[in-house]
Amino acid sequence: MTSICFYFQVHQPVRLNRFNIFSGNTSYFDEVKNSHIFEKVSNKCYIPTNKLLLNLIDEYKNKFKIAFSLTGVFIEQCQKYTPDVIESFKQLASTGNVEFLSETYYHSLAALFSQKEFEEQIKLHKNLINDLFGQKPKVFRNTEAMYSNSMAKIIENLGYKGIITEGHEKILSWRSPNYLYKPVGCENLVALLRNYKLSDDIGFRFSAKWWEEYPLTADKYSAWLSKCEGDCINLFIDYETFGEHQWQDTGIFEFLKHLPFETLKYNNLNFKTPSEVVKSYKPVGVVDVPNILSWADVDRDTSAWLENEMQRFAFEQMVKLEEKIKQNPELLKIWRLLQTSDHFYYMCTKWFADGDVHKYFNAYDSPYDAFINYMNVLQDIKNRLGV
Amino acid sequence: MLGWEFPPAKTGGLGTHCFELVKNLGSKSVNVILLIPKRSQNVKHNIPNVEIEEVGSVPIMPYNSTRESTVTFEKGYGWNFFKEVDIFNKKCVEYALKKKFDLIHCHDWITINAGIELKKRTGKPLVVTIHSTEYDRTANIYPLNEIVEIEKRGIQEADTVITVSKHMKQQLIERYGADEKKIRVIYNGINVSKYFGLTKKERKNIVLFLGRLSNQKGPYFFLHTAKKVLERKNDVTFVVAGQGDKLAELIKLSIDLGIGDHVLFTGYLTEEEINYAYAMADVYVMPSVAEPYGITALEAIASGTPVILSKNAGVAEEIKHCFKIDFWDTYEMANKILGILDYPVLGECMRKNSYSEIKNFGWERTANQTIEAYRSLL
Numbered sequence A: 001m002t003s004i005c006f007y008f009q010v011h012q013p014v015r016l017n018r019f020n021i022f023s024g025n026t027s028y029f030d031e032v033k034n035s036h037i038f039e040k041v042s043n044k045c046y047i048p049t050n051k052l053l054l055n056l057i058d059e060y061k062n063k064f065k066i067a068f069s070l071t072g073v074f075i076e077q078c079q080k081y082t083p084d085v086i087e088s089f090k091q092l093a094s095t096g097n098v099e100f101l102s103e104t105y106y107h108s109l110a111a112l113f114s115q116k117e118f119e120e121q122i123k124l125h126k127n128l129i130n131d132l133f134g135q136k137p138k139v140f141r142n143t144e145a146m147y148s149n150s151m152a153k154i155i156e157n158l159g160y161k162g163i164i165t166e167g168h169e170k171i172l173s174w175r176s177p178n179y180l181y182k183p184v185g186c187e188n189l190v191a192l193l194r195n196y197k198l199s200d201d202i203g204f205r206f207s208a209k210w211w212e213e214y215p216l217t218a219d220k221y222s223a224w225l226s227k228c229e230g231d232c233i234n235l236f237i238d239y240e241t242f243g244e245h246q247w248q249d250t251g252i253f254e255f256l257k258h259l260p261f262e263t264l265k266y267n268n269l270n271f272k273t274p275s276e277v278v279k280s281y282k283p284v285g286v287v288d289v290p291n292i293l294s295w296a297d298v299d300r301d302t303s304a305w306l307e308n309e310m311q312r313f314a315f316e317q318m319v320k321l322e323e324k325i326k327q328n329p330e331l332l333k334i335w336r337l338l339q340t341s342d343h344f345y346y347m348c349t350k351w352f353a354d355g356d357v358h359k360y361f362n363a364y365d366s367p368y369d370a371f372i373n374y375m376n377v378l379q380d381i382k383n384r385l386g387v
Numbered sequence B: 001m002l003g004w005e006f007p008p009a010k011t012g013g014l015g016t017h018c019f020e021l022v023k024n025l026g027s028k029s030v031n032v033i034l035l036i037p038k039r040s041q042n043v044k045h046n047i048p049n050v051e052i053e054e055v056g057s058v059p060i061m062p063y064n065s066t067r068e069s070t071v072t073f074e075k076g077y078g079w080n081f082f083k084e085v086d087i088f089n090k091k092c093v094e095y096a097l098k099k100k101f102d103l104i105h106c107h108d109w110i111t112i113n114a115g116i117e118l119k120k121r122t123g124k125p126l127v128v129t130i131h132s133t134e135y136d137r138t139a140n141i142y143p144l145n146e147i148v149e150i151e152k153r154g155i156q157e158a159d160t161v162i163t164v165s166k167h168m169k170q171q172l173i174e175r176y177g178a179d180e181k182k183i184r185v186i187y188n189g190i191n192v193s194k195y196f197g198l199t200k201k202e203r204k205n206i207v208l209f210l211g212r213l214s215n216q217k218g219p220y221f222f223l224h225t226a227k228k229v230l231e232r233k234n235d236v237t238f239v240v241a242g243q244g245d246k247l248a249e250l251i252k253l254s255i256d257l258g259i260g261d262h263v264l265f266t267g268y269l270t271e272e273e274i275n276y277a278y279a280m281a282d283v284y285v286m287p288s289v290a291e292p293y294g295i296t297a298l299e300a301i302a303s304g305t306p307v308i309l310s311k312n313a314g315v316a317e318e319i320k321h322c323f324k325i326d327f328w329d330t331y332e333m334a335n336k337i338l339g340i341l342d343y344p345v346l347g348e349c350m351r352k353n354s355y356s357e358i359k360n361f362g363w364e365r366t367a368n369q370t371i372e373a374y375r376s377l378l
Helices: A031-063 A072-081 A083-094 A115-133 A149-157 A196-203 A218-227 A252-264 A274-280 A309-319 A329-337 A341-345 A357-361 A367-385 B013-027 B081-096 B109-122 B145-157 B166-176 B219-232 B247-256 B271-280 B295-302 B330-342 B344-360 B363-375
Strands: A002-010 A066-070 A098-100 A139-141 A162-166 A181-183 A190-194 A232-238 A269-271 A285-287 B032-037 B050-055 B104-107 B126-130 B160-163 B183-185 B206-210 B237-241 B263-267 B283-286 B307-310 B323-325
Touching: A002 A218, A002 A274, A031 A072, A031 A083, A031 A252, A066 A072, A066 A083, A072 A083, A072 A115, A083 A098, A083 A115, A098 A274, A115 A149, A139 A274, A149 A162, A149 A181, A162 A274, A190 A232, A190 A274, A196 A218, A196 A232, A218 A252, A218 A269, A232 A274, A252 A269, A309 A341, A309 A367, A309 B344, A329 A367, A367 B330, A367 B344, B013 B032, B013 B050, B013 B104, B013 B295, B013 B363, B032 B081, B050 B081, B081 B109, B104 B109, B109 B126, B109 B145, B126 B145, B145 B166, B160 B166, B160 B363, B166 B183, B206 B219, B206 B271, B206 B295, B219 B237, B219 B247, B219 B330, B237 B271, B247 B263, B271 B295, B283 B295, B283 B330, B295 B307, B295 B344, B307 B330, B323 B330, B330 B344
Parallel strands: A002 A066, A002 A232, A002 A269, A066 A098, A139 A162, A162 A190, A181 A285, B032 B050, B104 B126, B126 B160, B160 B183, B206 B237, B206 B283, B237 B263, B283 B307, B307 B323
Antiparallel strands: A181 A190
16 A cells, blocks of 8 residues: 655745845835735635645545645744635635644754754644644654754654655655655654656646646546555655645646546555655655755755855844844844745845746845845844844 | 947947947957047057958037037037037938948947938848937936937837847837847946956945946936935945036035035046956946946946946846835935945945856847847848
8 A cells, every 4th residue: 555645835925025235124024025925825725725625524524634734824823814825725624634744933954053953843833733623643744844854863853753844856866756764863753755757747847847747637647656656656746736835827836636536546546645654654664854955946955045155144143133033032033034935045046047936035125135135134133132 | 320429428328338239249250340430539440351441521429518508409419419410411421332242230310321321222121229219318308309309210120129138128129119029138248357356355335336427327316315314324436437518516515415425436547457446446327317238337347346227228138136216216225325435345245246247247148139030020
């Protein structure tokens, strides 16, 4: 039996205002833009997809299961702008077939600079998930699936049973991602590795006309799944794939709607949540990841956020404030919002000239605009802190 | 080919364009006869396959000549200027009719009449490159109808119109009723090896403006921006390089704004001095009201200097690693200048990335695309 393990990442950053140093008392965050984007994505993705998934879970009872990871910044904005969407997530939780994962509250890069801050944010998030959905998460995923041996150790010590990362050749070489692996040096934690090929078939290639497999249908995809060897096929996808990255007219909702039926036609396939996968299977080997791995772009490392001089400088300047800012509860929250990885991603110059996906997700005209804006906000905070 | 400016006598991109174009056409075995007005200094060159002929009676310098106070008609242009242009065009026709050629290529309004006449007399195809229109040069302030009419006629009579940007193409369609199908966009280029490149430089907090001191180039916005920057940061020098009819007014403005001691007016600079100015600056600012292309931005980048460009500049269509601003938004311009001055990592990133962007912007590219345009007419 091979288990299909779906997990959807749900995140919206809190975008900064255009903070010109001459603009005076502007607020740091762009309420108008954030609410506008949030409502747009809710209508295109969150509302219809939640509804569809709820119907599918109803229809297939305990045979169709999924998992979500909702960032704290997503939840906060959701409560503010589209509270109905939170209700529908609660409904999904109450079916008993939906698992909620753990991550850093602020979709942050905290793991890269402070274990203390990292753990505090995990705790904040865990409490929020427990309050909202009555679940105590057992599986952790770090921002953009960042992972290393030492991060795995921290997560094990916090009592988690599973951790999610990318199933890349970098760490697997010839081995298959369709099994559980044991992080080196851990005893009670297993790693679930994303099958990036099959995940990206949905997330990136679904509507790509250049793709030889276009158009992708649920029966074709299920046939691929049934032919896979292994214990679990981890399909980890950005939730916004449904209706936002892949628009409704690509047929993405039809695909999702028929997928459980087509998949369950095969006797060798079932659906399991990440925690169930952890309980059901044994690790077949060890993964050793001394350098940080992630699922971001082709490089699968931290270079989308911390490659160029601007990104590293902005990050260092933000990090430096940790000690001082923790004595100032009012500014602490703002500082944490500035840790969200998206702010650094906007400063990425790697692919800028190519105008590809980075551009689509960028809130600024250029990485340089992103940098100045971030630094202006940070400087204002420094002034208020008296640094 | 009928040209106008030619190095060393030049006041703008047209001169650089003509020189680099004929040089690169020549090296690709295209035989060019270039007719230009008489110079005060003779043009020295030995470009293979290129014959340069100076025609006309007296040297003509269009944009720098001081206006005779009694002549209000020929605004901004010198005494007798239109008459000289007319004589130049007639001599061009006279000269060209004695020569053999397959195609006529002229640049801007100043050579258009000769181009049209030659086409009529020989039946050869006519290519017109528009580097800037009368509306651009005057920043929309009292454009001369006579010139606009010549431009219109040239665009209409041409078999192919070359523009230096998409923005310019749009302007010709909207303002001049040009036929979209015969317009080709061919960007200007840069000879990177002539500049200092990415050599490490000492930071001196120098902000550079370089260009003709006219409304078109936006020097007023530059000074108002300077004022805002200086309110926040005291140790900054603003260099205004170039000459033009607004010099006196600009000097007065800098004094009125109380920033006279932070603004340096250089007057005329030689090519060598210009290269040093680019390399010394920490940031190059081009706040042009109208800028069909803006070769100076490429020159600054080739000198390892980050650039802030007016959004509507043609060059902004090509360069990604730069700041693009509205020329009137002096707060945003000041914000960006301060960003570059306060955070060295920003300028470092930008200058490196923009430098690698212009690697493929050689004049060879311009010449190849021009040859393509010729071929489609022969």
